[in-house]
Amino acid sequence: xxxxxxxxxxxxxxxxxxxxxxxxxxxxxxVSKIAEFLGRPYVNGDEGELxxxxxxxxxxxxxxxxxxxxxxxxxLNVPNSSFFRKGEVGGWKNYLTAKxxxxxxxxxxxxxxxxxxxx
Numbered sequence: 001x002x003x004x005x006x007x008x009x010x011x012x013x014x015x016x017x018x019x020x021x022x023x024x025x026x027x028x029x030x031v032s033k034i035a036e037f038l039g040r041p042y043v044n045g046d047e048g049e050l051x052x053x054x055x056x057x058x059x060x061x062x063x064x065x066x067x068x069x070x071x072x073x074x075x076l077n078v079p080n081s082s083f084f085r086k087g088e089v090g091g092w093k094n095y096l097t098a099k100x101x102x103x104x105x106x107x108x109x110x111x112x113x114x115x116x117x118x119x
Contacts, residue, residue, distance in 0.1 A: 006115055021089050027055055060087030 008015035016037040023030045028051045035041055035054075042050050056062065063069060064084040072080045085091055096104075 024089050028052075031055060060084065
């Protein structure tokens with residue numbers, strides 16, 4: 001992941017990183033940014049309506065409640081519903097222990113250090 005991030009700094013036209021936290025705080029701004037990155041910027045003043053439609057179609061609640069995600073399964077005996085949580089920032093705290101968090105932090109520091117990044 002870090003390698004992709006480093007490459008994105010060198011080639012911002014090829015790799016776009018969007019942080020979930022930022023997407024949640026400023027969804028319209030980041031949906032517009034993604035559309036522009038994909039070469040499909042909104043034009044002719046219809047940006048507001050189109051962004052709202054994208055956000056509506058992609059919201060976690062809507063996707064979670066699609067029939068295929070409530071009752072379907074793509075992987076062997078793994079229901080699609082297991083891929084959905086609440087979609088809330090910080091929700092990981094309900095699943096990871098303090099020890100797990102510490103291990104992730106330590107590993108991240110080791111991996112990020114060569115790039116001059118620290119948590």
